[in-house]
Amino acid sequence: MALIWAEVRKMTEKKLHPSVLQFKEFVKDNPKIIQEVRKGKSTWQELYEDWYLLGEDDSRWETIGTVNDSESDSSSESKVDWMSSIVGMVKKMDPNQVQGHINNLSQALGAIQSVITQFQGNNPAVGSVKPPEGPKNPFMFRKD
Template sequence: MTQKNLHPSVLKFKEFVKNNPNIIQEVRNGKATWQELYEDWYLLGEEDKRWETSGIEKSPEPEASSDSKGDWMSSVIGMVKKMDPNQMQNHINNLSQALGAIQGVISQFQGNGSAAGSAKPSEGPKHPFSFRKD
């Protein structure tokens, strides 16, 4: 029922994927997304050399340590692209408040021996890290 609503090129891509199960493994291993693969398929075509090697594990080479660093960097970059700036700002604000509370507790335990020492944390900034919103 939903396939009738799909664009003809999407249906062709689905058939292409069925004929090349190694592409499914590429997505499952996190090496690519369906969107990226569809765009490559649409732009490069089915006869491109890219499809011959996709999803196939390569034997380890002496440069495995640099490959793992590259994989780590690509995963970090991928995570950065997926981040929501507003959500990150909320996390940073929560962390800032938590650090302020910890500083207040530590200053209470240090106790300067006077009541003025306990009022000191409330005089400080509410947020030790002042980030501006863009």
């Protein structure tokens, strides 16, 4: 199987423009470029055009790795800030007010359910399933 892929690769490289082959070699030497494309920060077309116009010695290629490091640090700090803001909001909540909102939501859902059952009609055989009936008093014991 590996031999087949090697042959396919050779056939496609014969058809590629020499500048594309040079760009592929440049990318192999700079793996941070691959990471930038995988993260979605750039496309291969954009990077190829920059490489073709600016050349391999441009400062853009040196800053790719350093920009990613600073962005990852800032993203981890933003996650910590987000969590601390959530914890702060939970501390400020009034339990009685939250309970009131939950009760209002429960009443609204009950009203919606009653409207839906009115539109469904009074035909219980169509979509409703009755739970099995058990004994009337499950704790009925005999006296000795």
